[in-house]
Amino acid sequence: MQLAPLFPIFYRILQPSFPNCLWAGNPHTKAIALxxxxxxxxxxxxEVLAVLDRYKITASFFWLGVCVNRSPAIAKAVSDRGHWIGLHGYDHRSFAMLSPNDLKDSLEKTQVAIYNACNLQPEQVRDVRPPMVYLRLLL
Incomplete structure (x- = not known):
């Protein structure tokens, strides 16, 4: 499902409630968020880390808790290099299909997995990218 046409509506509804979120880049600077x-x-x-290290690039990683639990040493390596860590849910289930309690549980379990692997406190890992939501930029 393409949500790009709905972005202006989402923006008008959500931006006033979440003014500290990054909603758009600076149109006067050339920057890419990886x-x-x-x-x-x-x-x-x-393999991704090797390329990022080679070019001295910092990126953002939105993780699944189940993957962090499977590969804690790799998660730690990413965190130790100063990359930004965010939440992508525990097991890639669509947030829209989860009850509020299940969604909260999924995000909290992911925070615990990241804490156990990387020693990042839950308040340090609060950015969320929901799985299975695709926004297409209209240029």
Missing amino acids: TFDDGPHPQYTP
Whole structure:
């Protein structure tokens, strides 16, 4: 489902309630936000880290708690390099299909997994990218 046409509506509703969120970049600067979802992955994340290290690039990683639990050393390596860590849910279930309690549980379990692997406190890992939500930029 393409949600890009709904973004202006979401923006008008959500932006006043969440003014500290990043809703748009600075149109006068050339910058790219590099983000990765679903990991950490035992094969691909180290490969991505090698490229990021080579070019001295910092990125954002939105993780699944189940993957963090499977690959805690890789999660720690990402965190130790200063990359931004966010939540992508525990097991990639659509947030829209979860009850409020299940959603809260999914995010909290992911925070615990990240804390156990990276020693990042839950208040340090609060950004969320819901799984299965695709926004297409209309240029």
